[in-house]
Amino acid sequence: MKSEINIAVVDDQNLFRQSLAILINSINDFKLVTECSGGQEFIDALQNGCEIDVAIIDLDMPGINGIELNKYLQANYPAIKVIILTGHANEMLITQMINNGAASYLMKNCDKNELITTIEAVVKNGFYFNNEVKMALKNSTNQRNILTKSISNVPIKITRREMQVLDLICKDRNNNEIADSLYLSVRTIEGHRTSLINKIGCHTTAGLVLFAIKYHLIDLGL
Template identity: 60%
Template sequence: MEKIGVAIVDDQNLFRQSLALLINSVEEFTLVTDSPGGQEFLNILKTTPAQVNVAVIDMDMPGMNGIELNKALHEQYPDIKVIILSVHVNEALITKMINAGAASYLAKNCDKDELILAINTVHKTGFYFNNDALNAIRNSANHKNNSQTILSGLQIALTRREKQVLELICKEFNNAEIADQLYLSVRTVEGHRNNLIIKTNCRNTAGLVLFAIKFGLFEIHF
């Protein structure tokens, strides 16, 4: 079984070391590196970028903070999925980070089982949103009645197939599962996903889900 390569970036030594022990205890994970800062992590990636699938990064760090590191990772290493782990859990920041390319946003006091679930889900589907994140996305839409007007104003026309693919993405289906569901090839599904990202001007799969919820193309059920 191919393991998920995980990196940890956090300046708090005890927290980072404890998190490293947790990652090493999970059979399907392999800890690639744990770094005390963003620049240190970027320096490591120059030699081992392909080994990191998911990066769990803190928001508050000296030097390069989580916002800056997330931006750098998205620009330089777009295949690495970013999970933000922060003491700051507010709707504006959650939505901002997802818009900026983060695949998930978790509170630092989350349960270890949720973190393990988030890493697995992000690796499989490209995003993981818990109720806090979903509420933030829903509230960022403000008034649902205005959604279709805004969507029309953006002049975005999604085909019936693209809407089907987008709905299945929101339901956490990966490309192979969507292909099976819609009787398409995986390559065709990948094409639809890429077209959706281009049309909606989103950064990644997490951004697509945010877009779908914000503009009323997918209903949130708690």
């Protein structure tokens, strides 16, 4: 993981945004690059050369809201990891935001440690799904309460090794950790990850996890 994480906070609630900015600046290796009161202000900052690794975005904002801003970032700045931080716990909304490329989804009543964990995880692994998000994704499939591993209905052919890699990706392991677990080189793991992304047709690691959930390839442990 890079030594310093450049972070943006986008929220129209001044006191909340300012308090979050103070918190971020108090954490070693976190650098608050900008705090913005709305989507257009953040877009302007990016177009003026602001370099961001992680954007923490509220959903309810005047003008360009969080849903629209996330879509814009996925299309124009896909390297930025978007963390939705909101007061909305609606499962359909959670699923929509993750399907639209958000790397994580948190409630505003989360504690400091979960926020830190989430920021570090999305930089390290590309996504972070807590139990609330996993439950929303699980329920969105309208399947049995107990998911079983089966590749019989998967529309693509996944090799045994790719299944092993996919399983470890879903357990929040990065390429180095997967390589150590499977006694393979990091380059080989990168190849399997790229192959999975190409076969599935997704663009992010989170997309691999969504695919695994949809086709019952992992046990969420919920």
